[in-house]
Amino acid sequence: MSAVTTRNLPKNSSRKPGLTPNGRKRNSLSKGHLPRWATPGIAAGSLILGAAASTLGGFSVVTFAIFTAIIFVVASAIITTVVEGSRRGKNALATHLVYAAFLLALIPLVSVLFTVLQKGLPGINMHFLFHSMNGVTGAIDNASVENGTPVLGGAYHAVVGTLLITMWSTLISVPVGMLTAIYLVEYGKNGPLARAITFFVDVMTGIPSIVAGLFATALFAVIMGPTARMGIVAAVALSVLMIPTVVRSTEEMLKIVPNELREAAYALGVRKWRTIAKVVIPTAISGIASGVTLAIARVIGETAPILVTAGLANNINVNVFGNWMATLPTFIYYQILTPTSPTNVDPSIQRAWAAALLLILMVMVLNLGARLVASLFAPKKGR
Amino acid sequence: MTTNALRRNGSKGQVGDKVFSGAALGAGILILVTLLAVAVFLLIQALPIFSADPELVSGGEGFATYIFPIVIGTVIAAAIALVIATPVGIAVALFISHYAPRRLAAGLGYVIDLLAAIPSVIYGAWGYLVLAPALVPIYAWLAENLGFIPIFEGPASQTGKTIFTAGIVLAVMVLPIITSLSREIFLQTPKLHEEAALALGATRWEMIVMSVIPFARPGIISAVMLGLGRALGETMAVALVLSTGALIPSLIKSGNQTIAAEIALNFPEAFGLRLSELIAAGLVLFVITLVVNLIARAIIARHKEFSGAN
Numbered sequence: 001m002s003a004v005t006t007r008n009l010p011k012n013s014s015r016k017p018g019l020t021p022n023g024r025k026r027n028s029l030s031k032g033h034l035p036r037w038a039t040p041g042i043a044a045g046s047l048i049l050g051a052a053a054s055t056l057g058g059f060s061v062v063t064f065a066i067f068t069a070i071i072f073v074v075a076s077a078i079i080t081t082v083v084e085g086s087r088r089g090k091n092a093l094a095t096h097l098v099y100a101a102f103l104l105a106l107i108p109l110v111s112v113l114f115t116v117l118q119k120g121l122p123g124i125n126m127h128f129l130f131h132s133m134n135g136v137t138g139a140i141d142n143a144s145v146e147n148g149t150p151v152l153g154g155a156y157h158a159v160v161g162t163l164l165i166t167m168w169s170t171l172i173s174v175p176v177g178m179l180t181a182i183y184l185v186e187y188g189k190n191g192p193l194a195r196a197i198t199f200f201v202d203v204m205t206g207i208p209s210i211v212a213g214l215f216a217t218a219l220f221a222v223i224m225g226p227t228a229r230m231g232i233v234a235a236v237a238l239s240v241l242m243i244p245t246v247v248r249s250t251e252e253m254l255k256i257v258p259n260e261l262r263e264a265a266y267a268l269g270v271r272k273w274r275t276i277a278k279v280v281i282p283t284a285i286s287g288i289a290s291g292v293t294l295a296i297a298r299v300i301g302e303t304a305p306i307l308v309t310a311g312l313a314n315n316i317n318v319n320v321f322g323n324w325m326a327t328l329p330t331f332i333y334y335q336i337l338t339p340t341s342p343t344n345v346d347p348s349i350q351r352a353w354a355a356a357l358l359l360i361l362m363v364m365v366l367n368l369g370a371r372l373v374a375s376l377f378a379p380k381k382g383r
Numbered sequence: 384m385t386t387n388a389l390r391r392n393g394s395k396g397q398v399g400d401k402v403f404s405g406a407a408l409g410a411g412i413l414i415l416v417t418l419l420a421v422a423v424f425l426l427i428q429a430l431p432i433f434s435a436d437p438e439l440v441s442g443g444e445g446f447a448t449y450i451f452p453i454v455i456g457t458v459i460a461a462a463i464a465l466v467i468a469t470p471v472g473i474a475v476a477l478f479i480s481h482y483a484p485r486r487l488a489a490g491l492g493y494v495i496d497l498l499a500a501i502p503s504v505i506y507g508a509w510g511y512l513v514l515a516p517a518l519v520p521i522y523a524w525l526a527e528n529l530g531f532i533p534i535f536e537g538p539a540s541q542t543g544k545t546i547f548t549a550g551i552v553l554a555v556m557v558l559p560i561i562t563s564l565s566r567e568i569f570l571q572t573p574k575l576h577e578e579a580a581l582a583l584g585a586t587r588w589e590m591i592v593m594s595v596i597p598f599a600r601p602g603i604i605s606a607v608m609l610g611l612g613r614a615l616g617e618t619m620a621v622a623l624v625l626s627t628g629a630l631i632p633s634l635i636k637s638g639n640q641t642i643a644a645e646i647a648l649n650f651p652e653a654f655g656l657r658l659s660e661l662i663a664a665g666l667v668l669f670v671i672t673l674v675v676n677l678i679a680r681a682i683i684a685r686h687k688e689f690s691g692a693n
Contacts, residue, residue, distance in 0.1 A: 091586035098482050101474030102491075105562075108555040109498050112509045179410035187404055188411070197411045199680065200418050206609065206676035207421070207669070208616020210643045214665040218424035240421070243414060273403035301502020304618035304643065308650045329504040329619075336508055336623060349512070356505045367500050371493075 034083050042079060046072035069100055113360070120357025123151065123350040129358075132157035133326075134315040138341035141348065151347040153340070155355045157316040158331035161231065162362075164320050165310065165327055166300050168235035169242055174292055176239075177246025184247070185254040186276055204244040212240040213305030229311040231320030234327070237305035242295045249291025253284040286377030293370035297363050303329035328359045421669070429663035431656060439656055449660065450642075450667055452630035456546065457641040457668070460621060461614035463550025463634070464557050468614075469607050471554075472561030479562070480569035481591060492566060499559035507623030510552040515543035515624060522547070522635040536633040544626035547634040549641075552620040557610040564609065568602030569595055601682050608679030612672045618643035642668040 050068030054060065073096045081089025127150065136153030144151050180197065188194025216237035220228040257280050265275040281288070311324035312334055332352045339348035437445035479491050519541065526537030539545075576594040585593060596603075621644035628638035646661045646668075653661055 087586055087589065091588040094588035094591075095482065098474045098478045101471045102478040102483075104471055105475045105495065105498070105558060108509075109494070109501075111513065112501060112505065115509055115513050116505065176410045176413060179407045180414055183404075183407035183411040187407055193411065197414060200415055202680050203673065203676055204414070204418055206612040206616075206672055206679075208618070208643060208672050210616065210618045210646050211421070211425070211665050211669045211672075214428075214646070214662055215421040215424055218428040218662060219420065221428060222424060240417065243417075247414070271397075271400050273399045276403070297500060301504065303502070303504040303507075304622075304647050307647050311651065329502060332504050332508060333619065333623065336511060352508060356508055359502055360505060363500050363502060364497075367497070 032084060034080060038079070039076065042076045043072055046075055073097065073100065116353060116356050116360055119350070119353035120355075123354025124357060125150075127152070128154035128351070128354055129159075130154065130156050132314065132316045133331075133340075136314070136340060138343070141339075141341035142344050144347055145341075145344040151350055153347075153351060155328060155331055155351065155358060157313060158326045158328045158355060159358070160316055160318060161310070161313070161325040162300060162327040162329075162359075164318065165231050165234045165238065165306070165325065166296060168232060168320055169238035169299060170292070170296055172235060172239040173242040173246050173295070177243045177295075178250050178288065180243075180247045181250035181254055182276060184251050186272070186280070201244045201247050204240070205248070207240065208304075209237075209241055209302050210304040210308065213237045213308040215240060216305070216309050229309060229324055230322055231310055231317070231325040234306050234310035234325065235320065237309050238299040238302060241302065241305070242299050245295035245298060246292055249294065250284075250288050253287035253291065254280060256287075257283045286373055289377075290370035290374035293366050293373065297366035297370070300366070301329055301359060301363055303333055306330045307333070328355050328362075331355050332359070422666075425662055425666045425669065429659050429666050431659045432663045435656055440660060441657070446660070446663060450664060453640045453642050453645050453664065454667065454671075455630055456639040457615055457643070457671075459634070459639060460546055460550050460553055460625075460641050461611055463547060464553035464614040465607060465611055467551065467554035468557040468561055468610060472558045472606075472610070473565055473603060475558070476562045476565035476569055477591065477595075480566050481587070481595070492563070495559050495562050498555065499563070503556060503617060503619040504623070506552050506556055507619040507621075510548060510620060510624035511544070514552065515545075515548050517543070518545075518548055518551075519543040525635055533632045534634045536636070539635045540626065540637045542626060542637070544624055545635050545637055546625060546639040549621045549625045550634075552624055553614045553617055556617060556620060557614050560610045560613055561606045564606035565599065565603050568599040568606075572598045601685070605679040605682040608675055608682065612675045612679065615675065616643055616668060616672050618647045622647045 046068050049071050050064055053067040053071070054063040073093065076096060077089050077093040080092040131152075131154035133153045133155075134157070140152055143149070180201070184194050184197060188197070213234075216233045217228075219236065220233045261279050261283060262275055265279045266272075270278075306327050307330055310327065310330070312330055313324040313326045317323050317325050332355045335348045335352035335355070339345040341347065432440065432446050435446075437443070440446050440449050442449045475495060479488050479495070483491055519539070522539035522543060522545065525535045526539035529535040530537045572595045576598065577590055580590040580594045581587075621641045625639065625641070625644060626637035627640045627644065627648070630640075631638040642664050646665055649657070650661055
């Protein structure tokens with residue numbers, strides 16, 4: 001029995017080396033089972049058959065991979081069923097489908113990252129990073145294509161806009177989110193209000209980003225008139241998306257702070273607010289910081305709320321309280337959808353991919369940074 | 384720190400306590416107010432459209448006729464996304480929780496989370512410039528061989544910018560949500576149930592069907608519902624990928640439209656009545672996603688004590 005289990009769980013069994021001599025002989029325990037080389041053998045066979053099948057209708061790597069995968073999954077299921085019985089056949093089918101699903105899920109990730117790197121790298125240079133689109137017209141793009149000169153115009157204004165709007169939304173949502181989490185964990189005591197807040201924070205997590213943008217527009221339209229489009233409106237819209245993330249991560253972190261620490265502080269006569277400010281928060285700060293960083297990474301790539309709140313600018317605008325503002329996501333969107341030169345779209349597409357690479361780098365750095373902060377400064381959980 | 388805290392009758396500490404608890408309470412209430420304000424302000428801005436002359440609404444036949452096709456379009460796109468993402472997402476979650484080597488599992492989970500980290504506009508750009516052209520031959524094949532089924536009716540789009548492509552891009556964006564939530568729940572399956580099944584001679588798949596899936600079912604349903612909420616509200620993927628048009632049954636021709644993309648594409652130029660029309664569309668979207676999310680949360684809350692999921 002153990003030999004059977006070991007074969008099905010070869011990778012996480014630590015006892016495998018001890019049993020290998022038994023597995024090699026065809027004794028009564030391993031009779032009626034496929035030999036060890038069966039899986040690679042079937043794989044090799046399906047590679048050959050897959051190549052043959054795909055050449056019938058014009059060879060391509062995609063059809064080759066699809067045919068091979070299908071033949072392998074079906075063949076190994078049938079062979080296992082014949083040799084080991086239908087239960088093991090089903091098991092083999094499920095196992096291979098699960099592996100296939102994982103590989104399938106990796107395809108878009110690899111494809112997106114590869115495309116962005118491949119098409120974005122040529123567009124990244126000092127000119128792109130430190131110049132705006134101010135004064136770059138279709139004629140200039142046409143000239144650069146016809147004469148083969150470097151593409152002019154860059155994303156500096158969009159980078160500035162992204163950083164400013166994200167900074168303002170962080171400034172709004174971190175205090176609100178952290179205080180709410182403190183209320184929920186330290187003061188709310190799971191009362192009706194605390195439960196209502198928890199519930200609606202969950203609901204807020206599901207607000208579509210474009211609705212958050214419309215809300216901010218509608219809010220400022222009521223206050224300042226219908227054409228209020230500026231950076232701070234976008235920051236408010238992003239805060240609506242960011243607050244629930246900050247609340248949830250801070251709440252989780254505050255909950256794992258051991259109660260003994262609070263009780264020790266109370267026993268020394270420390271007031272509640274100083275206990276929270278000096279004991280509870282410093283203990284949880286690494287987790288809170290990483291949660292906030294992840295929340296920033298989430299909103300920095302939001303496009304839809306910016307579209308309806310901050311408009312689009314071609315020049316550098318550092319004032320979030322006046323005039324339209326560009327961000328990297330809206331820059332990408334407009335460069336693709338409405339190229340600067342309708343006849344020669346290549347310069348615009350190049351700028352869009354370069355900006356996409358810049359944006360992905362920002363998001364990845366924030367994500368990795370968050371994990372680094374969390375793992376480096378994490379308090380010991382006592383496990 | 385200690386000297387200040389030990390001062391017994393210090394009024395400073397009392398004031399601090401009051402300010403601090405008041406601020407915390409205020410922040411909590413602010414969140415409730417914000418959510419209410421979202422509904423109220425959208426309603427205020429949307430009101431003119433409900434009392435407007437039907438002739439003035441886009442399409443000329445009133446708001447209901449205007450909103451109906453794009454609501455259906457939104458549902459179609461989300462349905463395609465879920466049909467693709469649900470089985471794949473659950474299988475990937477199973478792979479990470481029960482199939483992958485233990486040491487790799489955490490790293491693989493992070494790789495899937497990376498999918499969620501990529502901004503939606505980049506998925507949109509990828510769908511527009513890479514995925515859509517790649518799907519053109521497949522659509523042509525479908526129209527040729529399965530064209531008798533209404534959803535594959537030809538002639539297929541020459542650019543690949545169809546609702547089906549948008550659905551695939553949405554599926555990629557929804558996948559990490561379904562995977563990460565299901566994975567959490569799969570990992571919480573009681574070890575004794577799994578080991579008991581294996582000890583009785585079950586294969587690994589039988590063990591999963593008998594002990595893991597029944598335990599995780601409510602969690603999976605709510606994960607799919609949350610994914611649905613995301614797919615319904617996602618804007619950029621559809622705005623960039625879909626070549627919009629009237630509501631049609633064929634998924635491989637250009638046509639159809641979703642609420643979120645309709646708003647994003649038309650809002651920058653909109654004014655007056657058109658503006659309140661789009662805001663009203665946003666309100667409809669808000670209500671739909673709210674209902675979906677409430678159902679998902681209710682399922683989670685009802686099974687919280689059994690599954691420990693939250």
